[in-house]
Amino acid sequence: MKTIVIEKYGGKEELKEKEMPQPTPKENQVVVKLHATSINPIDWKLREGYLKEMLPFDFPIILGWDAAGDIVELGSNVRNFKIGDKVFARPETTNRGTYAEFTAIDSHLLAKIPDNISYEEAACVPLTGLTAWQCLFEFGDVKKGEKVLIHAGAGGVGTFAIQLAKNAGAYVAATASAGNSDFLKSLGADEVIDYKTQDFESILHQFDFVLDSLGGEVQEKSFTVLKEGGRLASIVSKPDQQKALQKNIKSDLVWLIPNGEQLKKLAELLQDEKLKVIIGHTFPLSAEGIKEAHALSETHHAKGKIVIKIL
Template identity: 40%
Template structure:
């Protein structure tokens, strides 16, 4: 099969489009023919070598975690799946495998693809959508009527967080750059702050939840704009935020929490249900073919992505499925 392989850590030019063996599945796995994947910052951080203590030093490696596709082989213990099932999920970014034509996936970690989405749209959901859902609902315990601020509201995680918070009938404030203000409003934000014109940490308003989808702030910077029992949630485990997480666990009514998306069929099903209503969708900035992945990584690293960057793999089946 074709895959993107790295034989060393480094710049985008270490990504190689090569032939490698198709994975062999275990009894509790299924083999998925990938139709689309997407870029997450963790992918290129691994490629750069920033996570070497976790990602290891064994090469070659196939990166990538998000995927949507169809089941083509079923392990003897994966009895809930059938060949031809259309699915979506993500695999552990540290082990990767989604920048390829096929990947072996644990049967309990995937679920049916949203029927009203193309494979490309569905591939943009898992990591970003689950980060937003699990951050707001599991860590933030978001309730209707609460005041929520999403920092980085036009990015991959941010666009899902704005939509999910709006669906939950929260009072949503999004923070983004000038060019994306209207997009964030259309996604459901009641108020949008242009960070080039205003620093939200200097406001007089206080929030029940501050969701830092881009990890650009810290709990300590946000303390005064959090309500006395407010929760700050970040996607980036900086030294400051890890320290604040421990400190607030014991010594403060305000809390600092870190979100790391976990594969969950229940949560993927919940996202699929929201998508089915038309209230949540994937915002796609650009689409690249698998062979152009280096260009896609280069663009992602600029930090200007609006929504998601999608990678088409086995092309030709990008239609919406209607039963």
């Protein structure tokens, strides 16, 4: 099968096309013929070697951890899916990812793709959708009537977090460029702060929850907008626990855990058109296509999701 791999850590030039054997499923796995995957920051962070201590993989490494496609083979213990099912998943983080024509996935991580969603749209959901869900609801326990701030609202996690928080009945503020204000309000944001010309920490007060996807100074300033006993979830770096203690704030780095049951809940929201996918850019499964996609993701200014189409 065709794959895009890295055989050592480094820049985009390390992304190479390579023929590899099609996977065979373990007893609780299925093999999925992939039609689409998507790009996430973990992809290029791992490519650069930033995560090699946390994820000490053997080479060659197939990057990519969003899957959307058709089941073509079942493991001996799989009962709740059948060959031909259209499925999507955030697979376990292994060195056999989804920049490939086929991948093996544990069946408990799968969800069926809703009929009203394309493979490309489905591929955008698992990693970023589950990240937003786990930050908001598992860590943040966001409830109706609470005030929520989503940083980088136009990004992959941000676009899902805004919609999920709004569906939960929260008041939603987001940071973004002025050009994305109307777009984010169309997703449900009540207030959009232009990060280029406005200081969010001087405008927002007494918030219950902040989702930080930027770290650094933005994360530090986020403590000032939170009320006593608020919550701050970061997906980039562990927040300052001394700052958190000053206002009894619950704060931590949230690392995504793949979860098929939560993905099924996201699928229901997609089916009911309470959640929509924003595809910003599409590239082919080729070394050049993936290099371009990584370059775009590394700018941190991609609007919506970056999709890789697999024919």
